[in-house]
Amino acid sequence: MRLTDEALADIQGVITSGYRHLPQAAYLFVRMTDLTGARRWLSRISASITTSRRWPVERASANVKPQSAINVGITAAGLRACGLPSRVLCTFPSEFQDGITSPERSRILGDTGESAPERWEIGGLRSDPVHALLLLFASDETNLNALCAAQRAILELCDGVVELRDSMQRGYRPETESEPFGFHDGLAQPRIRGVDGRGVATGEFILGYENHYGLIPPTPVVPRDLDPSEILPPLSNPYHSMESLADLGKNGSYLVYRKLQQDVAGFWQFMAREAARGGRTDPTTIIWLASKCVGRWPSGAPLALAPDRDAPDLSERDDFFYSDDPDGLRCPVGAHVRRTNPRDALKPYPPRQSLSMTDAHRLIRRGRVFGPPLFDPGVLRRASIDARETLPEMRDDGQARGVHFFCVNASLKSQFEFVQQTWANNPRFGGLNDNMDPLTSSPCDEKTASRMTIARRGAPAGAGAGALRTQVLPRFVTVKAGAYLFLPSLTALRFLGRAAADT
């Protein structure tokens, strides 16, 4: 069922759009210490939040795309700060109530050692609490600066609502579409059925709609006495019709933020070292090995379709499967893209069941790159003379770079956390023995030492000795910041902006 125009106008734009036409992004982290100020701020910004409303079509069928976009997410602490009492907060999922830094969450997410929340720059255990995160997108830097200035001016007007000191983050969408390791990123986004007419059930990404199991999942609610002017829609769940409740979640969602710093030099040095261990120093082998870890070639071409060499014409393809390659001869079972979206080859299930199971654990990713690229990713796609020079000699320049990872899901627990715990960080994923996600996992001790395992013909990755096994994978990605955020609907935002006091 398609979402109505009315619903789309209530849903924050970041859920349905990656704002590809707005390459520049800034993230402002906000703390709210005064209830009146917090409400004033929320009601002020609610008017300017970008929604999922269809862009008007000008003559000649060209969309009039907005030149900037503003979205806002609020943490559990933030909801408390803007006046929601515990009888409302307790209706949010417990993982959201706990917050991303709680020990239970860190254990599930693998946020230990260098990635532990104690060490985070923003939103960690030793930094100021994040209450809200403003996501700003603009077509160029000038517009972005103007957008930031305007938002800061609004903050100035609201007492007790402050931007965390030195916390602003910048992100961008590189023209090459490459993340810092040099691989085409942001491919294979799930489609939302209610928006595109096909794809994954709307309720997997937007609260208030049927999810993969044909069920409208639980939603945060507000007792009607807290919403006397009936801003929020009534809760339509018949199991709770006895109580007078309003639906705070409808048309909302949850957003995960993680600042992932990447050791680009370390990544390519490791690949070069591993290639050399096998007696090869040519860039083709180094890139081949790195691509086996990623599951796509630098251009984005999936290994499932192009097992032997990069094929830039296949770069945007998403219509491929793994079930005809159960041992991972083309795309290794442990490769990053195969384990975070196993498609029809979730072992040992039949393709149909596997696809269905996978659909219950999809994420809409809205990340942006930060920091200057360490090298021109074009050298990878050409695998040229340049790469011969660049790859083995790559040295870190001391600058921070990586990805501001954002993902949208209706259930943090069964989507983001599930993918992280059961697929990415699981050393025994798909019958492997000691192979965590080669890109994003952070093995921290000898017991969890992870090695990329690449099956060869006649030598599957499981028990045999013939599969290629790398040395222990070092940490390439470190978590530097994070937050679990509620993405309220416009209606919910208006409610938060004027909620009656409850003590």
Added chain:
Amino acid sequence: MDKTPRCLTVLTPILPGKDAALRARLRAIGDDINGKKVSAGTRPDIAFVRSRRIHFARFAILNDPDRGPGRTRLLFASVYDGPLDEHLDELVAITSDVDAIWGACEGYTGVNRFQSFIQAHACDANAYYVAFRDESASSITSAIDARRRRHALQDSHTPSRDERTNARAAIDSPSLFRSLVAATRRVVRAAPVVTDVVRAVVQNGFGNVYHGTLRITASLDRYRVFRVLNWITRNRTPPRKSAFSSVPIDQRSAFAPLVTGDEIPAEWTAIAPEFREDAVAQNQLTLLTVVDPASVGRVRAVLAAIDSYARRLSPPGSLIGISTIHFVRWLLIDRGRRLLFISDYDGSWESYIDEFAEMILSGLDAIWETSYGMPPDGARDFPAFKRFLRSHQVPSDIFFAAYPDATVLNIISDRAH
């Protein structure tokens, strides 16, 4: 001789007032297995690592409301190789102070009569599934060790290209003779299904067997035989009562028992971290639910069907398509009033339940829909079903696994080498 690992389930009442001390003792042993540093001393110990016959073992303390308020009982559940008396002899041999643990139980009269004491309190499983019927604990661990040695050897030297490509000869293609032998074996193993059905009908009545079986297979249309059967019998999952979930709006509210005696073993939010449901490859689940007395016959028939399938038909490492279960058993205890579910599985709790829901949704309903607290829409109301499970889950104080790093899939591939 049947090499299939056997299961032992013992329930013994704990003497009044002894449960706190017993729990503390068990926890200390359990923490030891989990690798936590516990102050050594004169406390009792069970050296499970010295065992050669035990696959899995757990101790848990359950409420025992039938015996009186505040009463508890000790659950010991294990899976072992060989005869029972040798298993018990080994258990005594690896326990430093048998009296310190079992002395807290009613009817225990010393280590000399341990065998008869255990046998008097052992309960029969109504359904029991083993992933590998022909593997002993030592054959599995030695296959794992062999793989580790292979990998260690490979990791310690630099491979040449040829070595990598020619490392393993192709597996022999099965000969016609061999496939005939395998097919015959399968038929021989499956044959007793006929007598199972007759026995189930005699014991539980035709109606219970017929409707119970249909209830299980309603969502198994992916198998042709069930698709045809479901089509002929017009067997469908009943329509949903609501598209909404029945979970309470307070996501952390405690589960309120619907009937007296519906034991809520612990606050489910409080038990999660020490459950180590994802610290290693394997995890465990113990569930205790109260069955509606009017439908015990149906549950018994459903379990008999599952037991017969698991014994006679299931291929190695797969229970109706689910390959994350090492061992699982269901027992109707307390004269059919309660249903005890004990499983040893791979991966996180969330993924385990997800796989069940995807592969055998109607089977979950068939087993638990007559238990108090099951949501009105059954397992399809996924959030409420998970809450039902969590709130009837009994935390184990000791959980031992002989090969904790190996998943069922790992064992399948280790077996092939």
